[in-house]
Amino acid sequence: MLVLLIAVPLACAAAAFAVPWNRVRPWLLPVAGTAHFALMVRALSNPPAPEYGGWLLLDQLGRLLLGLTSLLYLLCSVYAVGYLRFRDERPNRLFCTALLVFPAMMTLVIESHHLGLMWVAIEATTLSSAPLLYFNRTPRSLEATWKYLLVGSVGIAIALFGSFFLAYSALHAGLGTSLLFDDLIREAPQLSKPWLHAAFVLLFCGYGTKMGLAPMHTWKPDAYGEAPGVVGALLAGGLTNCAFLAVLRFYQICNSAGEGAFAREILVLMGLFSMAVAAVFMIRQRDYKRMLAYSSVEQMGILILGIGLGGPAVFGSLFHMINNGLMKGVTFLAAGNVHRAYGSKRTEDVSGTLWRLPFTGWMFLLGLFAITGSPPFAPFLSEMTILSGAVQGGRYVIAGLFLSFLLVIFLGMAATILALVQGRPSARVEGTKFRDGFLTGAPILVFALLVLLLGVHVPAGLEKALREAAAFVERGPQ
Amino acid sequence: MGNALDPLLVAVLLINFFSLGASRLRAVINGAAVQGIVLGGMVLLVHEQLSLRPMLVAGAAILLKGFVIPAMLMRAMRAAAIRREVEPLVGFIPSLLLGAAATGLSLVFAKTLPLAEQHRGLLLIPASLSTVLTGFLVLTTRRKAIMQVVGYLILENGIFILGLSLLEAMPFLVEIGVLLDLFVCVFVLGIMIHHISREFSSLDTGHLTALKE
Numbered sequence: 001m002l003v004l005l006i007a008v009p010l011a012c013a014a015a016a017f018a019v020p021w022n023r024v025r026p027w028l029l030p031v032a033g034t035a036h037f038a039l040m041v042r043a044l045s046n047p048p049a050p051e052y053g054g055w056l057l058l059d060q061l062g063r064l065l066l067g068l069t070s071l072l073y074l075l076c077s078v079y080a081v082g083y084l085r086f087r088d089e090r091p092n093r094l095f096c097t098a099l100l101v102f103p104a105m106m107t108l109v110i111e112s113h114h115l116g117l118m119w120v121a122i123e124a125t126t127l128s129s130a131p132l133l134y135f136n137r138t139p140r141s142l143e144a145t146w147k148y149l150l151v152g153s154v155g156i157a158i159a160l161f162g163s164f165f166l167a168y169s170a171l172h173a174g175l176g177t178s179l180l181f182d183d184l185i186r187e188a189p190q191l192s193k194p195w196l197h198a199a200f201v202l203l204f205c206g207y208g209t210k211m212g213l214a215p216m217h218t219w220k221p222d223a224y225g226e227a228p229g230v231v232g233a234l235l236a237g238g239l240t241n242c243a244f245l246a247v248l249r250f251y252q253i254c255n256s257a258g259e260g261a262f263a264r265e266i267l268v269l270m271g272l273f274s275m276a277v278a279a280v281f282m283i284r285q286r287d288y289k290r291m292l293a294y295s296s297v298e299q300m301g302i303l304i305l306g307i308g309l310g311g312p313a314v315f316g317s318l319f320h321m322i323n324n325g326l327m328k329g330v331t332f333l334a335a336g337n338v339h340r341a342y343g344s345k346r347t348e349d350v351s352g353t354l355w356r357l358p359f360t361g362w363m364f365l366l367g368l369f370a371i372t373g374s375p376p377f378a379p380f381l382s383e384m385t386i387l388s389g390a391v392q393g394g395r396y397v398i399a400g401l402f403l404s405f406l407l408v409i410f411l412g413m414a415a416t417i418l419a420l421v422q423g424r425p426s427a428r429v430e431g432t433k434f435r436d437g438f439l440t441g442a443p444i445l446v447f448a449l450l451v452l453l454l455g456v457h458v459p460a461g462l463e464k465a466l467r468e469a470a471a472f473v474e475r476g477p478q
Numbered sequence: 479m480g481n482a483l484d485p486l487l488v489a490v491l492l493i494n495f496f497s498l499g500a501s502r503l504r505a506v507i508n509g510a511a512v513q514g515i516v517l518g519g520m521v522l523l524v525h526e527q528l529s530l531r532p533m534l535v536a537g538a539a540i541l542l543k544g545f546v547i548p549a550m551l552m553r554a555m556r557a558a559a560i561r562r563e564v565e566p567l568v569g570f571i572p573s574l575l576l577g578a579a580a581t582g583l584s585l586v587f588a589k590t591l592p593l594a595e596q597h598r599g600l601l602l603i604p605a606s607l608s609t610v611l612t613g614f615l616v617l618t619t620r621r622k623a624i625m626q627v628v629g630y631l632i633l634e635n636g637i638f639i640l641g642l643s644l645l646e647a648m649p650f651l652v653e654i655g656v657l658l659d660l661f662v663c664v665f666v667l668g669i670m671i672h673h674i675s676r677e678f679s680s681l682d683t684g685h686l687t688a689l690k691e
Contacts, residue, residue, distance in 0.1 A: 116651045123657055127664065146668065150626065153661040154617065157633055160655055161610060164640045167648050172594045177647045194591050 001039070001048035002056045002111050005066075006104045008035045013100035017093065025096045026084040032100055033070075033077035036107075040070035050113070054180050057113040060472040064318065064465055065110050065245055068325045072237050073103045075443035079333050080230045082439025086340060087228075090135070098131040102234065109242040115163050115179040118246060122159070122210060125239055126152045132231040133223055144219075144226035151219040155209025159246075162202030166253070169195030181249055185475075188256035196254065200263055203250045204270075210243035213270055213304065214277035217297045221281075224293035225345065229336015232289065236296040237328030241321055244303055248473055251307060256475065264308045268398065271305025274298065275405040282412035288338070289345045291416050292331055295371060298409055299324045305402065306386040307473065313389025315470040320382035322462075323454065327379060329447035330367040333440070334360050338420065340434040347416055352425040359436040361421045363444045368417040370451050372410040378454035482523050486516050487605040490639070491581065494612040497632060498573040501562045503624055506616075507551045510631045514543025517638050524642050531649060539638070542659050547631065550666045555624055558669060568619040580611035594643075602643050609636030627665045634658045 012032035019025045043058060044067055050057040058066065080099065084092050105128050108121040126149070134145040167179060172192040176183060184191075209216035224232045254263040278298035285291040303324070306317025335345075337360040342350045354361035370377035373384075383406065390399035425431065454462075493513045497506050518540030525532045555561070568576065584607035591603060613633025617626050634655070641652035 116654050120654055120657060127660065149664060153630065157637060157658055161637045163651065164637065164644060167644050167651055171644060171647050172592060179648060179651060192592055
């Protein structure tokens, strides 16, 4: 069962590589997406047993993230068909193959319960997403891919270094050598503390680079700016969450070792710093895709800030992870449509989106309010939960900073997006034939409806899953 | 095993300094290759009795780090017609001083980490930290793409040194480290067949600055 979730997209990837027709090949994406979604629903409704001696396992956190990733991928795969139809002049064999290997590797990250296997899976996501960034074959996209690989590979190397430190702390304590997360958490109180501290810092830096936390975020604006919108949605809504999962796993180990306070300090500090950096770069941002990348830096900051604050904020943070994934679907896919229609991602070239692409324009506008945490959308709820977590903990300075960063970011994003959607299309910019279509529109609508629905009513099943996952993250020394 | 390891670790540290001070690409690539071979040799020294698995790790390390990757780098260097690092962001003498400071800090930091019985009195931990920092320094302060890849290679070697202490207990974790070499191969392939040399007319990543704030 768990293996199938990985094997099905991989099999489709092999098929995509073999299919010779450029027009037919993209249809394999929704096929894989649907199959993955069906398997996911089955796995969530009756939890599968661990496989390969516990190396593959679906725990509380994994269930949450698997559901989100599978849904995100299904909708993105439908959009990708419409996108690739419009970009028919370009060979898409490598793109489709990589776009099918990528979700398989994300699933592997979510399911892997072994320190080494998870590292391998994260490395595989990096390698399989690189061809996606280079789809346009322009010098700028080459530059973005080069930076993505270089910064990402250093992050992954540092994460391996941290994994060695963690392993050594077990070795020094004379513990077992299984390196399964469950065993590490159980034996955590005995781990050698100096090694554990160093390991957490290194692992946080390494996987934080994959999350795109400041100051290790430098690959993000370039990668999201140059990649097709659908790839941006999958990276910002899927891959960064997988890296967040990795950070959570090591936070759990630290917490079980009784060193939670040490880890939380780091998480709060780096979370606020990411929000600050994002706020600075979001003001007067002239490139709307880069603006979305900084927004992603901000969202990642919010996620780890929530974990660092502890208590109710952990629930808020995990809820925000779901919302963030869904919102990325709205904003990146809408931005992709605007980019297709105008052939430019500079704000001075694009105006009157509501007139030229009415549907996409409205969705983009709605995405702006959702992503900045306005009611009645779901991010409002999750951000308020994190805020109340800060206030309840008596951390008023952090709550104040959090609110002021949110405000600055709202102003920065609103200025950019409002300029895009209002007015009339400039006569200077010719634009392309691209118009709103079903395949490139319906997925955005579904994402937007979900963000709205979750803001009005959180289903009991989801709330229960979130509570269980939050309790699982916070589980202290046993 | 300890007595033979330390002189080799000192050799690794010396190669670090050599890489920080040299400007000729060929020399730095050769230095990294020798470092890789020394590391592979150390795998055999760490194990008391030799079985097939450590022999394979040693063989793979020596083959990849000592021969395959350096040969690829040499080819990439010829393809791009670049011989030396001309204007590093941080000059060679300051790099050496920074490298010395990094090594000193590594020794101090390593003192705070308690060691397992079998590693007492060895230079493994400070050598590993210092080599990682050296690799990071080369990676971040050099402009030529090939030089940056060599920096990454050195960083990887540093991680491998720490891996030596885990090799007996957790071989799987150390073995997957070989996958880092995949990145190196991708970079070198990128330089060779992709268009970094073609479209930027030199392998100076300083040209890769269209995407700036």
